[in-house]
Amino acid sequence: MNPAKITIFAPGLIGGSVALAATQAFPKTKISICTRRPESVPAIRTMLPQAEIGTSPSLASHADLVLLGSPPSALPELVRSILPFLSPTTLVTDVSSFKESVEKTIAPLLFGHARWIGSHPMAGSEHSGISAARADLFHQAPVILTPTAATSTDTLEQATSFWQALGARVLSMTPQLHDAQIARISHLPHLIATTLVLTAGSDSLPLAGSGYRDTTRIASGPAPLWTEILIGNQPELLASLKTFRTTFDQVTSALENKDASTLSKLLDQATHIRRTLPSP
Amino acid sequence: MNPAKITIFAPGLIGGSVALAATQAFPKTKISICTRRPESVPAIRTMLPQAEIGTSPSLASHADLVLLGSPPSALPELVRSILPFLSPTTLVTDVSSFKESVEKTIAPLLFGHARWIGSHPMAGSEHSGISAARADLFHQAPVILTPTAATSTDTLEQATSFWQALGARVLSMTPQLHDAQIARISHLPHLIATTLVLTAGSDSLPLAGSGYRDTTRIASGPAPLWTEILIGNQPELLASLKTFRTTFDQVTSALENKDASTLSKLLDQATHIRRTLPSP
Structure with a gap:
């Protein structure tokens, strides 16, 4: 062009x-x-x-x-x-x-x-x-x-x-496939980063290292725009939240049972997926 | 010294x-x-x-x-x-x-x-x-x-x-206070980043932008070490997971109801907290 x-x-x-x-x-x-x-x-x-x-x-x-x-x-x-x-x-x-x-x-x-x-x-x-x-x-x-x-x-x-x-x-x-994939890879992370910040609160911020900093960076994005985005993709995002909850329950249960083997497998699986992301 | x-x-x-x-x-x-x-x-x-x-x-x-x-x-x-x-x-x-x-x-x-x-x-x-x-x-x-x-x-x-x-x-x-605060600001983010990666899976990775990249970076940390850390701080981490779940439910419910006002308030609150984090 x-x-x-x-x-x-x-x-x-x-x-x-x-x-x-x-x-x-x-x-x-x-x-x-x-x-x-x-x-x-x-x-x-x-x-x-x-x-x-x-x-x-x-x-x-x-x-x-x-x-x-x-x-x-x-x-x-x-x-x-x-x-x-x-x-x-x-x-x-x-x-x-x-x-x-x-x-x-x-x-x-x-x-x-x-x-x-x-x-x-x-x-x-x-x-x-x-x-x-x-x-x-x-x-x-x-x-x-x-x-x-x-x-x-x-x-x-x-x-x-x-x-x-x-x-x-x-x-x-297609627009449909876009919305489903973006719910998982962008809108879900935004909502989860927000939830993390609300959960951790302010008291522990002086202890925050680069892990917290990176994990929650997007949670400081503009609230009005993100409200519109998240509600705009509501059906797909709700589906992602449901999957997230299932995995969250699995992780929580492994931790409750001090089940190192299951927890380690889950962490390992995530590590494996995350490491396939090409470097920027 | x-x-x-x-x-x-x-x-x-x-x-x-x-x-x-x-x-x-x-x-x-x-x-x-x-x-x-x-x-x-x-x-x-x-x-x-x-x-x-x-x-x-x-x-x-x-x-x-x-x-x-x-x-x-x-x-x-x-x-x-x-x-x-x-x-x-x-x-x-x-x-x-x-x-x-x-x-x-x-x-x-x-x-x-x-x-x-x-x-x-x-x-x-x-x-x-x-x-x-x-x-x-x-x-x-x-x-x-x-x-x-x-x-x-x-x-x-x-x-x-x-x-x-x-x-x-x-x-x-004190060691006790450390464990409670670090559960919220470090161990919880690690577990949540892991859950996010498992939820989003591999299919959508080509669409990932800097938001996903940062939010999930720590999920590629070494699984054996992190298994030991997360289980080592299990009681405090479980307490953080419980708080996370409550906030997650709030966020999910606002989205289910397309309640833009509540969702916007939650996002705004997170933005406000996150922006108090000093720059590195």
Whole structure:
């Protein structure tokens, strides 16, 4: 993909990082940024001095690629506002953490107005907002594309090529499969890290080593966004919580019985799985 | 503390790192390393070319400080083997992750032979063995000393000064309080990270981002050592698991009811606690 113009709406951590990374990856491309909040324009201008920056949805005009950085709940209104400025060749994508319900809402809105494919970059940090954006945020990060039967090969290929240019490792799967897998690998860890922090409380924090620090890092992520994500993927996440509880009961029972053999097998099994994760 | 000789027994990740850090912190001190395994002598020699290295417990002779790097289960035998080489002024300490039962076993063995205080450096990594040792492992890491009514002020002060010289942030508390707090802040996170890995399984690993990576890092630690640690602190860890389960049920119920207000409050509370953790 070699876009002449990319427009990024709602540039927070992810949208801002896309803007920074795209500026490096496509030096000849016009980068256009649209924020709803006029007060954030100066900060964006400092970070992206070459970009066109404004508050009007008309910034989507003539874009080859439109990236929607909003949380899922704000997407329908955002999409409606940009419809007049899209063309049937514009490729529109998002960065939502759950896909099936977003697909059901957004695909019909864009149908006939633009090409659409869902994206989920598995990159981020416990920080939020454009001030936390980094040009290398997607370097080696998985980005999951969620084509459906309605997605053309061209659309999938161009979206793949775009994210690859930003350094990402692109995977593709149905929105349904995405939601099931992401529940296990991202939403469950978030909820469990939160539960851990609440359980450990504040009193023991001075004793915390790098184990606690890493295990709970994501629990300091923005609560409103994560509430939306966790509830947005509720059915799949509940299924993961159920599996977690079964395993938790197994582990607890091994500990209650001081059953070193079973406990050791469980720890060993986890070690074995975790060590297959490729290094970053 | 300005020791003329330090002897380190069973140099793995922790003992090896103590040797490296002490070599830097006390350049005039003789560092002596004792391993039970003759085959590891060459690797230790490469890492610590200035040290005296051997396999005999007599290496403890004339040491001002003896550090026992063994897992708790191996401590009694190790301590018995070095008793003939200790003097009443020798300061002996360990690095065990649970303290009350170690205290009950080790303090009586050393009584009248040497001075004793338990240490627990909250530093480590998912890697083990001396090859993972680092001179800066204790830099800013909490080290918890566990004095009892039998511990002299001198002993506590010297142990404090020793770990501080290695860069650590030293805390002190009773073995009982240590075990309760460490259950919450270290042993519980380990068990939960393990449960998470087992729940998420292998299929979704290609989608894993930095959240999963950090949350589960400690689950790749050595299973035999962790089995011993978790069972060694079983009563306190079971209490933590019980609290965890209560909070887990609260979180699950909020999600089941799509109760965004409660879920958001829980996430916010965790964010608030987690953000009070000082940066490393």
